Amino acid sequence: MAKKEKILEINDLNISFKTEGKKLKAIRGVNFDLYEGETIAIVGESGSGKSVTTKAVMGILAKNGTIDSGEILYTWHDEKTGEPHTVDICKLTEKEIQREIRGRKIAMVFQDPMTSLNPTMTIGKQIMEPMIYHYHTPKEEAWKRAVQLLDEVGIVNPEARMKEYPHQLSGGMRQRVVIAIALACDPYVLICDEPTTALDVTIQAQILELIQDLQKKKNISVIYITHDLGVVAKVADFVNVMYAGKIIEKGTIDEIFYDPRHPYTWGLLSAMPDLDTDDDELYTIPGTPPNLTHEVQGDAFAPRNKYALNIDKRLEPPMFSVPGSKTHKVASWLMDPRAPKIDMPESLRRRIDKMKKEGAAHE
Structure with missing residues (x-):
């Protein structure tokens, strides 16, 4: 099997926001890698830092947000020579990100299609726009490509839809249009920020299936942001669990x-x-999660953790590797060899056993 190329590497990323004269440390030392064709899910409660991390990748942090330290290294291969190029997105200007990265190499599908589509522009114009902006594609060619994209994302009668406006489409169709726009410039990375939250369950399953099919066809790397572990189970290869601006557990889906x-x-x-x-x-x-305008002492999860140790109140846990695994890492003092042995709750153990049985039955 050919070795997969690393396409995105986030190293010790720290991001803060100025709010009412205070400094809120939203992202505290995040690290993860994304390889080509791979799907990573970032999960956690609201406010854990999932969206902020990926907005930094896209260069669309709010005006009061600052990347304090760290790197976001993006690697692509020159189409003519095949030579790899790596840039640190943190060091690029807004103009450079807009011209080289956003929409062209890394695209994003947002939670609510109604807020990411322009209500005054036809569907066709919105799909053609990135092609014309990034690649100066002639209008006629961009039109044909847009029709093809609508067809690819499963929209019936795409030529007629090109002339319609967002309000004339259903929620599921609007989300398909957003995906078509995201794919217009053949990006290498697709970031999906809660892409199915506003949709009903049947449509949700169709959109997830669509993204997976397109990913296989085009060998795109995908980052899912979600709080819904049911979604994660269907789509991800690797999972990063975030809490209070940090990744506190990472590993394969299993x-x-x-x-x-x-x-x-x-x-x-x-x-x-x-x-x-x-x-x-x-x-x-x-x-409730901690207030990140205050300095976090020790493990941020300690006040909510009935298994917390004394050390949790004083020192932040490092990332421990789970014995026997190269991919499974956990930031918890319970993983220290000197810590008491704590097993997961019995009710969760039963649930996991049931999930394993169901998984085996579907294979």
Whole structure:
């Protein structure tokens, strides 16, 4: 099997926002790699830093946001020579990002298609625009390509749809149009920020399937941002679990779903709705995330963690490697060889055993 090329590398990324005279440390030392053709999911509660991380990659941080330190290294191959080129997106100007990166090499599908589409422009114009801007594609050629893209994303009668406006389409169709726009310049990386949240379950499944099919056809690398672990199970190769601006557990889809080690990941998995459960109530993680305008002392999850150790209040845990795995890493003092042995809750163990059985039955 050919060695996959690394396309995106995020090293020790730190981002803060100025709010009401205070400094909010939104991203605190994030690291991850993305390889070609691969799908990574970033999961966590609202406010954990998922969207901020990817907005930094796209160069669309809010005006009060600053990248304090770290690198976002993006690598692509020259179409003529095949030579690899690497740039640090953090060092590019807004103009350079707009001209070279955004939409052209890295594209994004947002949560609500109605806010990312221009209500005053026809669907066709909006798909043609990036091709004309980035590649100076002649209008006639851009029109043909836009029709082809609408067809690729499963829109019936694409030529007629080209002349319509966003309000004339259903939510699912609008999201397909947004995907068509994102793919207009053949990007290498597609970032999907909660791409199915506003859609009903049937349409949700269709959109996820569509993104997967397009990914296979075009060998695109995909980053999913979501709080829905059900979505993650369907699409991801690797998962990064985020909490309070840090990645606190990372691994393959099987490692995170079948062998989670961080109490926060246990909480997220336990909170997934399950039709066959005997429990009367859906599990929720107690407490609330910390206020990141204050300095976090020790492990940010400690106040909500019933398994917290004394050291959690004083020192931030490093990333421990799970024995026997090259990919599974956990930022928890429970992983320290000197820590007491704590097993996941029994109810979650039963749920995981059931998931394994169901997974085996589908194979």
